[in-house]
Amino acid sequence: MTQIPIQCEQCSAPVKFIPAGISRNTGKHYNEFYSCAKRCGWTWREGKETKPVAEPQTTKDMIIIEKLDEINDRLDKLAIYLKEKLEL
Numbered sequence: 001m002t003q004i005p006i007q008c009e010q011c012s013a014p015v016k017f018i019p020a021g022i023s024r025n026t027g028k029h030y031n032e033f034y035s036c037a038k039r040c041g042w043t044w045r046e047g048k049e050t051k052p053v054a055e056p057q058t059t060k061d062m063i064i065i066e067k068l069d070e071i072n073d074r075l076d077k078l079a080i081y082l083k084e085k086l087e088l
């Protein structure tokens, strides 16, 4: 059993669940993971705690995570917008 963190280990912000999907930028599949709600750069995925603490994270990874956050935000806004429109 793995222990899913409930808060960011870097800044103690709440943890945001990012479901698995296909990257819009690269078209590649990615597994579900957790990221910091404050976007400090911290992420966590299952199995991570078995690796050394100083797991290298490439700039590319960071950019992808940031983009995913942006897409999620946009989808949230779109969902709200559509809901409002459909209820008219």
Ligand SMILES: [Zn+2]
Pocket: 008, 009, 010, 011, 012, 013, 036, 037, 038, 039, 040, 041, 042
């Ligand atoms: Zn954080």
